[in-house]
Amino acid sequence: MKKFYDVVIIGSGVVGSSIAYHLSEKRNKEILVMDKGFPLSGTSGSTQAWVWVHNKVPSWYGQLSMYSAELYPFLKKKIGDVEYKRTGGIAPFFDENDRLHALRLAEKQAEVGIEMKVLDREEVLEKEPNLSPDIVGATYSKIDGNVNPFRLVELFIKAARKNGVEFSFYNTIIGIEKTSGLFKISTLNGESYLADKVIIASGPWTKEVGKLLGIHIPVKLVRGQVIVTEPVAPLIRNTIAGVRQADNGEVLVGYSKENVGYDRRTTLDVIQETAKMAINYIPKLANANVVRCFSGIRVIPEDGFPIIGEIPSINNAYVAVMHSGITLSPLTGTLMTELINEGEASLDLSKLNLGRFEKTKSTTVF
Amino acid sequence: MDNSTIVCKCEEINIDEIETAIKMGANQFDDIKRLTRCGMGPCQAKTCMNLVRELISKATGRSPDEIAYPQKRMPIKVTRMSALAANQKSMNIVSVFKEAVTEMDSP
Numbered sequence: 001m002k003k004f005y006d007v008v009i010i011g012s013g014v015v016g017s018s019i020a021y022h023l024s025e026k027r028n029k030e031i032l033v034m035d036k037g038f039p040l041s042g043t044s045g046s047t048q049a050w051v052w053v054h055n056k057v058p059s060w061y062g063q064l065s066m067y068s069a070e071l072y073p074f075l076k077k078k079i080g081d082v083e084y085k086r087t088g089g090i091a092p093f094f095d096e097n098d099r100l101h102a103l104r105l106a107e108k109q110a111e112v113g114i115e116m117k118v119l120d121r122e123e124v125l126e127k128e129p130n131l132s133p134d135i136v137g138a139t140y141s142k143i144d145g146n147v148n149p150f151r152l153v154e155l156f157i158k159a160a161r162k163n164g165v166e167f168s169f170y171n172t173i174i175g176i177e178k179t180s181g182l183f184k185i186s187t188l189n190g191e192s193y194l195a196d197k198v199i200i201a202s203g204p205w206t207k208e209v210g211k212l213l214g215i216h217i218p219v220k221l222v223r224g225q226v227i228v229t230e231p232v233a234p235l236i237r238n239t240i241a242g243v244r245q246a247d248n249g250e251v252l253v254g255y256s257k258e259n260v261g262y263d264r265r266t267t268l269d270v271i272q273e274t275a276k277m278a279i280n281y282i283p284k285l286a287n288a289n290v291v292r293c294f295s296g297i298r299v300i301p302e303d304g305f306p307i308i309g310e311i312p313s314i315n316n317a318y319v320a321v322m323h324s325g326i327t328l329s330p331l332t333g334t335l336m337t338e339l340i341n342e343g344e345a346s347l348d349l350s351k352l353n354l355g356r357f358e359k360t361k362s363t364t365v366f
Numbered sequence: 367m368d369n370s371t372i373v374c375k376c377e378e379i380n381i382d383e384i385e386t387a388i389k390m391g392a393n394q395f396d397d398i399k400r401l402t403r404c405g406m407g408p409c410q411a412k413t414c415m416n417l418v419r420e421l422i423s424k425a426t427g428r429s430p431d432e433i434a435y436p437q438k439r440m441p442i443k444v445t446r447m448s449a450l451a452a453n454q455k456s457m458n459i460v461s462v463f464k465e466a467v468t469e470m471d472s473p
Contacts, residue, residue, distance in 0.1 A: 038397035045400045150400050154390075169391045230408060230444065266439050275451035286448040291408055293439050 005032040005166075007340065008185060008195035010209055012167060013044035014149065014329045015320050016201030017156035021079065022333035023340060024163035031165045032193065034185070036172040036205070039153050043203045046264075046296025048226060048252045049149040049326045050239050051084065054116040054141030055091055055105060056324075060351065061305060063112040065324065067347070068331035069143055075330050079159040082152040083247055089144025090119075090128065091241035092135040092281065102139045116141040130235050130282050146239050148246070149326055156329075176212040178314070197340065200311075200319040204262060204299045210319070215311060218302040218357050219321055221261055225270045225295045226254035227278065229288040236282065243281055251288060253278040266293045298323055305352065308332055309339065312355040319354055373421070374414040376407020384418055388425045395419060395436045408444050411436045 007023060009016045012035040020033045039045075051069050056062040072084045093102065102118040109116050117140045124131055124138045157167065172188040176198065186192045200217070202209040210217035231249030242255040254274045271293055278285045299321055301307050306322035318339070320332050338345040369382040379402050387401040395411070395418055398404055404418060405411030411418075419433040441450070 038392050038394065040400040041394075041397055154401060157390075167391065170393065227447075227450075229447065264437075268440065271440060272450055272452055275447050278447055279451055286446075286451070288447050289408075289444045290441055290447055290450055291444055292406065292410055293441070295439075 003192070004194045005030045006195070007031045007197045007199060008183070008193060009033045009199045009201055010173060011035060011201035011203060011205070012039045012153075012157065012169065013042055013201065013203050014153050014156070014325045015044075015203065015322070015332055016199070017153050017160060018329040018333035019199060019201055019320060019336045020165045020333075021156045021160040021163070022337040024160050024165045025337070026341065027163055028341075031160075032195070033157075033160070033165060033167045034171050034173060034187075034193075035167075035169050038169050039157060040150060042205075043296050043298055044149055044153050044325065046226075046294050047149050047224075047298075047326060048244055048254065049147050049152070050089070050244065051086075051145045051147055051327050052089060052239070052241075052324065053143045053327070054089055054109060054114055055139055055241075057105070057108070059108045059112040059114070062109055062114050064306070064331065064347075065327050066112075066114050066143060068328045069145070071330035071334065072145075072147070079155040080151075082155055083148035084145065084152075085147070085247075086143065086145040087244075088127075088140065088142050088238040089241065090124065090131075090138045090140050090238045092124065092131065092138040094134060094136060096136050099137055102137065105139060114141065114143065128236055128238060128240070130284055131240070132281055132283055134280070140238075144239050146244050147326060152326070152329070173209070173212065176209075181315075183317070197316040197318065199336065200317070200321070203321065203325065204297045206299060206319070206321045213311070213314060213317060215313060215354075216357075217307065217319060217321065217354065219299050219307075220259070220302060222298045222300055223256070223258040223260050223263065223295055224254060224298055225256050225258075225266050225274060225293060226252055227271060227274050227290050228252055228292045228294070229285070230291050232288050235284060240281060242277060250291075251278075251282075251285065253281075253285070262297055264295050264297060266295045302357070306332070307354050308335060308352040309345075309349045309354065312353065312358070373417045374402075374404040374407065374411075376409050376413070377403040377405075379404040379414075381421065384421050385425065388422060393422055393426050393428075394434050395422070396434070398422070399436060405436055410439075410442070 006029040012033045053065040056065045119138045175186040177184045183195045229251040300323045311317040335345040387398040392398045422433045423430040
């Protein structure tokens with residue numbers, strides 16, 4: 001393995017591997033991706049993997065998600081069948097009072113070009129006859145869908161490797177030092193690598209990796225637990241907020257948020273609540289067999305929005321961390337590549353810059 | 367036994383697929399699971415876990431003890447959603463008291 005690289009990407013999840021792939025397309029850089037585990041052993045391998053747009057707010061964030069969702073069909077052509085399906089997305093509500101909120105959301109999203117509709121009960125049941133008749137309505141958009149996260153990350157890595165990117169797994173970084181303009185990265189097994197640029201794409205471990213560089217990246221961890229059923233006959237066609245059916249017939253259910261740090265256990269209370277939710281949404285699921293459960297730790301920047309771009313205080317250091325890595329990975333890879341190759345991205349990244357947290361800090365201090 | 371021998375019966379994964387995942391760099395059961403689906407089916411790796419650990423050990427030259435077991439998760443065996451949701455009245459739960467008084471009243 002070579003010891004000097006133009007770019008070292010720290011993290012081989014969906015964000016890191018997407019950046020590696022997009023950055024390698026021009027084949028003009030020596031790139032190394034490092035991971036303390038193996039791809040999919042973290043967040044990217046423990047997700048329902050919706051490619052979800054229509055109720056992301058505020059609308060600029062929805063628009064960002066829409067741009068990324070729009071890159072998926074082409075990505076599928078480039079790296080292979082990641083089982084991306086634009087199924088349409090339905091977010092049901094059970095309280096008639098929510099219709100007003102839904103209509104306001106639709107109005108806001110329309111301003112940035114996100115086409116969404118507010119459906120009444122009959123329209124919901126027409127689209128999805130197996131949904132509960134207790135649903136009074138739903139927001140709906142054609143743009144939403146889902147992807148197979150295992151295939152997505154695997155194919156990002158395969159395509160990147162084909163373009164010459166090197167990968168080093170089960171290799172924990174314990175130090176990053178900047179000396180004479182280069183980053184010296186040392187690992188637990190006693191190796192070191194030199195890099196002109198580093199990109200932190202470390203998901204839930206972003207804060208720890210940031211610390212190695214002496215910077216604070218304000219993110220928090222949230223646990224989500226998901227139930228997986230045995231394969232069943234086609235039950236739903238759309239991605240439902242909380243439920244999706246995979247190609248092989250398995251139904252995945254779950255939308256929970258717990259602040260428990262990096263604790264990936266599944267717990268009976270949340271699993272039982274999730275089973276109840278499954279039956280409330282789709283009564284027929286009462287008779288489905290549950291085969292397994294899983295839990296994943298999602299990372300969320302403190303203000304909820306992605307952090308993508310240069311690290312203001314350190315030349316040639318970059319960070320990409322976000323909650324919706326699956327939805328945003330094609331766009332993140334594209335933008336980071338532009339930023340690194342041209343020095344600027346085709347979208348204004350100022351809202352996403354790490355520096356925004358500094359500003360709020362100083363206003364509270366003074 | 368050749369490379370087409372099935373290791374994971376639930377998901378029909380053979381030795382060849384496991385070895386391909388190991389060649390990609392995976393050297394723990396759960397990492398191979400996410401690439402191949404091996405161990406994701408109804409038996410939840412009960413059948414394949416040691417077979418796969420052996421294959422990893424053979425390919426990497428590490429002792430089998432160093433290869434971690436797959437993560438164990440609930441439910442240990444396939445369980446009906448309604449039972450998990452606990453919103454079913456079971457016909458088999460009886461009151462000891464009621465049983466006694468009914469028996470006493472019956473002729």
